[in-house]
Amino acid sequence: MTYKIGDIVTGVVTGIQPYGAFVLVDDEFQGLIHISEVKSGYIKDIAEYLEIGQEITVQIIDIDEYTKKCSLSLRSLSQENYTRRYRKKHFFTHPHHEIGFQSLADNMPAWIDEAMTRLSDK
Numbered sequence: 119m120t121y122k123i124g125d126i127v128t129g130v131v132t133g134i135q136p137y138g139a140f141v142l143v144d145d146e147f148q149g150l151i152h153i154s155e156v157k158s159g160y161i162k163d164i165a166e167y168l169e170i171g172q173e174i175t176v177q178i179i180d181i182d183e184y185t186k187k188c189s190l191s192l193r194s195l196s197q198e199n200y201t202r203r204y205r206k207k208h209f210f211t212h213p214h215h216e217i218g219f220q221s222l223a224d225n226m227p228a229w230i231d232e233a234m235t236r237l238s239d240k
Contacts, residue, residue: 126175126178129141148188155192156168174192176192177194
């Protein structure tokens, strides 16, 4: 059978590695589901989601015509809405202390005097 990119096929997981799972689609066609294509978000261990001998439905996302191997995706078929968590920005001052440039204004005369004495000593 000839496959094309975007086809949804059924296959059997034949092997699992830390980087992905190998899937046999038919006798002449096999593919790899990269760990990033299993589901949205971080996956620590792919074996928690797939096991050898499991029959799964996947989508073809790339095909190598010469070797008859393809890249497969489970993630493209899932309906999960994955929202990326953003880190909160950290400020070196507390945001509730709205002092602005007041500390600079308070120290500026002393810094100017110190700089002037250093310049006059030279």
